[in-house]
Amino acid sequence: MTDFLRLLFNSLETGSVYALAALGIVLIFRTSRTTNFAQGLIGTFNAYIAAFLMLRFGFGIWTVALAALVTAFITGIVIDTLIIRPAAKVSPISKQIITLGIIMVLIGILPWFFGVDSMTLPRFIPTEYSLTIFGANLRYNTIFVIVLSTLLMGAMFWFIQFTKWGLATRVTASDETTSKLMGVPTKTVTMVSWATAAMLGTLAALFVAPRVSVYANMLLTVQISAFFAGTLGGFSTFFGPVVGAFIISFARNFTQFYISDIWGNVLVYTSILVFLYFKPYGIFGKKPTKKV
Template sequence: MSVFIQIVISGLETGSLYALAALGIVLIYQTATIINFSQGEMAMFASFLAFTLWRGDLPYIVAFLAAIIFAVFLGGFVHRFCIRPAHKASKIGRMIITLGLIMAIDGLAAAIFGIDSHYMRPAVAADNIVVGDLILRPNALFIIGVTIVIMLVLFYLLNNTFWGMAIRATSQDETTARLMGIPVQRIHMLSWIIAATLGAVTGVLVAPTTNVSTTMMMEVHLKSIIAAVLGGFGSFIGPVVGGFIIGIADNLIGYYVSLTWQTVIVYGLLIIVLIIKPYGILGKNPGKKV
């Protein structure tokens, strides 16, 4: 039983990172109805910045906060100069812009930071905590705790502040929100800023596992999109649930079944769930106006 609990805790650690990134993807989708395929690359660039500052003998917390501040400006910049000017383009056209950003950010990161892989210390470098037969890693507990706190704060802001209500109103009906005086373009920019910030936090926290490189976020970004699909793009809670499910299932299947078949089985289960619930576990059929 202790082994099972150990694996679940490990799954919660990775799942919380998927959930954070997935929440940012869903936030942009709900307000702008596009998927930001470049979120992983934006997180990677912020992680490189944190690594560079940390390697330059700045305290870890300073490097972490610098990555978050950079992500705020990066999210705002991408929206203002890449997405907003293309507001008349189709949804597919705007999503292709985010695909173009993948190549642009990858190339810029390689030119500035190089293509080598670098080690970055975990957020909490402390001895493991032994509780009976369980071995708890302080960094894993920190990641789970930070994720829960961020989500609680974000959900509180979404439900109890003007900007949160404006985001929800824009996600439900952008035209009506604009007629009610809500600054829709500012809401779109705010969504990009929050999503970029969530991505940066995910990138810095996952860096000790993947090492800092131009490809560090590939798997995390893919699984965060899958988590959003699994939980449902129509709900802010959905991507969180999907992230934890993917993380726990990944670890359980890898241990009890096979590492070789781990990915195949997890994605197979995803396909089965989506056949039963096409709009995700917590998603709803948006209907179609005719």
């Protein structure tokens, strides 16, 4: 029971992190028609900013987190206006390689700005505040991460589903040319999507940072899992990837604990592959209709 609960809490926490990252990826995929491989690194970059501010000026975690979110917003806008917009006519595959270019630029900038030493970020709520349920230790920070991510995602779904800007996002996602003709400011929508995605990535980075240290590849696993979550849930909806994220996080943690430490991942990936063979567009995905 103790192990089970511990795994449950852990899976919920990692699941929320994956979901945040996956949501960012889907947002960009839907509005810019590209797979953003730089999602993880944009988050890492801003986590570096947070850690650097904390180390240099001694601000608290809440202040630097807020600062990192602001810089994330700016990063997203800068990337969209300087790089993605001029490349609007480039094919989707070339756009993916452009995001690889962004990765390389950011990886080059990191040691230049912040030095080569790895840095640390503390948890939002210190570790000593925790409660015990059936012998399993549950940190308040874990609860905070889960609740905040859930609230954020809920707010985003509400925003996308029920506001005018959300409608603009959805129509841009479904057909950019037509929405442009209908007077939807697609440029702004894309820009804001990049900014939001960058903020989501940064939040994921800030949640992961206390468990590992802040280093260039800290979000690698998260990002790959987020891609997998997107595929499992289906890229054509916004909530599919979130569900996929939790499924992957649960499956991974439980197989790794109960079946095999080494082969857990392989097992989960293989079963997802088999699942995808029968349902190629994910759990909630629909086959895109194509005109011939």
